Amino acid sequence: MTDSAALLNKHSFVELGARQRAKALLDAGTFRELLDPFQRIMSPWLLRQGVVPQSDDGVVIAKGNLDGLPVVIAAIEGAFQGGSLGEVGGAKIAGALELAAEDNRKGIPTRAVLLLETGGVRLQEANLGLAAIAEIHSAIVDLRQYQPVVGVVAGSVGCFGGMSIAAGLCSYLLVTQEARLGLNGPQVIEQEAGLDEYDSRDRPFIWSLTGGEQRFATGLVDRYAADDVTQIRQQVSQLLHLGVPEQHRSGQAELFLQRLARLDTDVQIEPATVRQLYQGERS
Amino acid sequence: METLSFEFPAGQPPRGRALVGCVGSGDLEVLIEPGLAGKLTIQVQTSVNGSEQRWQHLFARMFDGQTPPAMSIDIHDFGATPGVVRLRLEQGFEEIGHD
Numbered sequence: 001m002t003d004s005a006a007l008l009n010k011h012s013f014v015e016l017g018a019r020q021r022a023k024a025l026l027d028a029g030t031f032r033e034l035l036d037p038f039q040r041i042m043s044p045w046l047l048r049q050g051v052v053p054q055s056d057d058g059v060v061i062a063k064g065n066l067d068g069l070p071v072v073i074a075a076i077e078g079a080f081q082g083g084s085l086g087e088v089g090g091a092k093i094a095g096a097l098e099l100a101a102e103d104n105r106k107g108i109p110t111r112a113v114l115l116l117e118t119g120g121v122r123l124q125e126a127n128l129g130l131a132a133i134a135e136i137h138s139a140i141v142d143l144r145q146y147q148p149v150v151g152v153v154a155g156s157v158g159c160f161g162g163m164s165i166a167a168g169l170c171s172y173l174l175v176t177q178e179a180r181l182g183l184n185g186p187q188v189i190e191q192e193a194g195l196d197e198y199d200s201r202d203r204p205f206i207w208s209l210t211g212g213e214q215r216f217a218t219g220l221v222d223r224y225a226a227d228d229v230t231q232i233r234q235q236v237s238q239l240l241h242l243g244v245p246e247q248h249r250s251g252q253a254e255l256f257l258q259r260l261a262r263l264d265t266d267v268q269i270e271p272a273t274v275r276q277l278y279q280g281e282r283s
Numbered sequence: 284m285e286t287l288s289f290e291f292p293a294g295q296p297p298r299g300r301a302l303v304g305c306v307g308s309g310d311l312e313v314l315i316e317p318g319l320a321g322k323l324t325i326q327v328q329t330s331v332n333g334s335e336q337r338w339q340h341l342f343a344r345m346f347d348g349q350t351p352p353a354m355s356i357d358i359h360d361f362g363a364t365p366g367v368v369r370l371r372l373e374q375g376f377e378e379i380g381h382d
Contacts, residue, residue: 017305038300047284051330052306052360053306055302055357058306079308080305
């Protein structure tokens with residue numbers, strides 16, 4: 001197959017919007033949206049600050065089946081306000097996860113998939129967004145006792161702020177090369193640490209430290225997939241079938257802290273140094 | 284930010300509804316639902332101030348010489364150019380035709 005034919009046959013996941021992503025993952029004909037955009041559950045705070053709202057507040061909640069398994073998908077629309085989470089969008093995700101846990105207590109094995117494309121809290125909604133993100137965190141921890149919660153960071157927004165903590169709490173994480181995952185976004189780090197330390201315009205540098213490939217190599221995520229609908233769907237399905245992991249990554253905080261303690265902060269960190277640090281002693 | 288309202292004569296309401304686009308930079312979200320027979324109403328929330336005339340002209344040109352279906356249209360605009368607006372509207376009109 002020539003390169004152009006391969007390109008034409010490729011279906012990009014990154015290029016899809018939130019609703020299309022959810023549809024692409026679910027079995028054909030099973031997509032059912034909860035609180036759909038025509039119900040107009042919108043942010044009451046944006047208008048007052050002169051910001052145009054979106055009818056679904058940038059969050060799509062869909063129920064359906066993935067390879068026959070009952071799932072609820074929460075997909076964040078990265079193009080709307082940088083995928084930021086406010087009161088409404090945050091409550092939609094937290095509520096969906098809480099209902100999934102409730103399902104499990106009633107014997108329905110609902111799994112969850114989070115399509116994370118977000119800069120974190122929506123600054124215009126401040127504490128309400130933060131509270132919603134905290135609710136998402138506790139809902140993930142509740143649900144993951146019963147069934148896996150799979151996080152997908154496809155790009156190109158990435159996953160930052162409080163929602164990077166949500167990603168860290170997931171049972172499994174899948175990323176692409178386009179993805180970035182980090183607590184603070186590049187511009188925030190540059191502002192706090194200075195340009196010499198972290199140049200947010202240096203894209204190769206940023207991706208070399210927080211990009212999907214690096215995060216996979218350091219073991220902070222579980223799967224690394226090409227930007228292809230079929231591949232991502234297959235891998236999400238495999239992760240859902242794996243069931244609840246023996247030990248969640250966030251349950252190994254002590255191990256990661258020990259490794260971080262060995263970091264030499266006198267020199268500028270290099271991607272290779274970080275990989276060695278996280279991988280630990282390899283036999 | 285501005286909120287604008289427009290009204291045009293129309294025929295019968297369509298059967299379906301449609302959502303196209305997204306409130307992303309240079310784009311807009313269009314929600315189309317069946318309206319009251321004979322009336323096409325459009326509500327626009329736009330991030331661009333002082334653009335009422337432009338919207339008026341754009342809609343007038345689109346519906347010129349035809350009777351559109353009676354729709355209730357909600358637009359959330361994030362600085363889309365008239366070309367993008369027209370593309371999104373046409374995309375939406377095509378989708379309400381489908382079930």
